[in-house]
Amino acid sequence: MHSDFHVVNAKDLCLTFETNDGPVHALKDVNLQIDKGDFVSFIGPSGCGKTTLLRAIAALEHPTSGELIVNGTTPDLAREDRAYGYVFQAAGLFPWRTIAGNIKLPLEIMGFAKSEQKERADKVLKLVDLEGFGNKFPWQLSGGMQQRASIARALAFDADLLLMDEPFGALDEIVRDHLNEQLLELWERTHKTIAFVTHSIPEAVYLSTKIVVMSPRPGRITDVIESTLPKERPLSIRDSQEFIDIAHRVREGLRFGHGDGAD
Numbered sequence: 668m669h670s671d672f673h674v675v676n677a678k679d680l681c682l683t684f685e686t687n688d689g690p691v692h693a694l695k696d697v698n699l700q701i702d703k704g705d706f707v708s709f710i711g712p713s714g715c716g717k718t719t720l721l722r723a724i725a726a727l728e729h730p731t732s733g734e735l736i737v738n739g740t741t742p743d744l745a746r747e748d749r750a751y752g753y754v755f756q757a758a759g760l761f762p763w764r765t766i767a768g769n770i771k772l773p774l775e776i777m778g779f780a781k782s783e784q785k786e787r788a789d790k791v792l793k794l795v796d797l798e799g800f801g802n803k804f805p806w807q808l809s810g811g812m813q814q815r816a817s818i819a820r821a822l823a824f825d826a827d828l829l830l831m832d833e834p835f836g837a838l839d840e841i842v843r844d845h846l847n848e849q850l851l852e853l854w855e856r857t858h859k860t861i862a863f864v865t866h867s868i869p870e871a872v873y874l875s876t877k878i879v880v881m882s883p884r885p886g887r888i889t890d891v892i893e894s895t896l897p898k899e900r901p902l903s904i905r906d907s908q909e910f911i912d913i914a915h916r917v918r919e920g921l922r923f924g925h926g927d928g929a930d
């Protein structure tokens with residue numbers, strides 16, 4: 668790994684939305700590095716700018732000031748290079764297309780040959796454990812399976828960076844636990860860099876190598892926690908003292924962000 672190369676590097680990043688009610692400071696003085704192979708979670712109360720930060724990395728929003736480098740270039744160029752896959756909270760699959768058809772759609776638009784589309788769809792379906800479901804329609808799959816299909820779609824470009832905005836937020840806890848385990852396995856196998864938005868402290872602690880705690884109005888980073896947990900993480904690790912200590916620090920960071928106020 669190059670010590671001076673970061674997959675994402677934000678320096679004094681500010682992003683303000685001008686609205687009818689005046690400016691909304693969605694991000695203020697955000698400084699953050701994401702390195703290759705990191706699994707970074709963003710956690711904070713509603714409205715603290717988590718989605719805005721992810722969207723800025725994806726060049727879907729543009730910073731008001733400061734610097735943002737993605738894959739060594741500007742977010743716009745990184746987007747053109749298809750440097751990332753994006754997974755949204757809702758699976759967002761087209762109901763009239765099969766699962767494989769959904770995965771192939773962006774590849775079709777990008778002009779991949781039919782054979783390559785099939786090869787890639789087969790490969791990513793296998794990665795998310797949906798082998799054999801390519802011919803099914805979204806409504807024939809459970810919510811968790813649909814979300815896995817949307818992860819497969821984001822993986823189909825084979826981008827090194829995966830941006831995930833609360834992908835499991837709408838799922839029940841048991842399904843969510845299972846998907847968390849599977850996502851960690853996938854991350855290990857593919858060596859992707861993952862930026863992951865969540866509201867759940869256990870989810871953030873279980874998944875991440877780095878936890879970014881944010882506070883609202885204006886959206887700032889209040890703590891960055893480098894996880895000391897081993898890479899190998901059975902779900903039972905959540906009962907360990909180490910896990911509980913990290914979760915405690917996240918909770919304190921969230922409390923500080925609230926209590927201290929930012930205005």
Ligand SMILES: Nc1ncnc2c1ncn2[C@@H]1O[C@H](COP(=O)(O)OP(=O)(O)OP(=O)(O)O)[C@@H](O)[C@H]1O
Binds near residue numbers: 685693713717
């Ligand atoms: N396009 C926009 N125009 C105006 N204000 C916006 C826009 N997008 C977001 N905001 C505001 O910016 C702030 C940050 O929003 P953002 O969606 O990034 O928060 P979040 O932490 O992801 O919240 P949640 O957890 O509820 O998804 C909020 O106050 C929101 O209302």
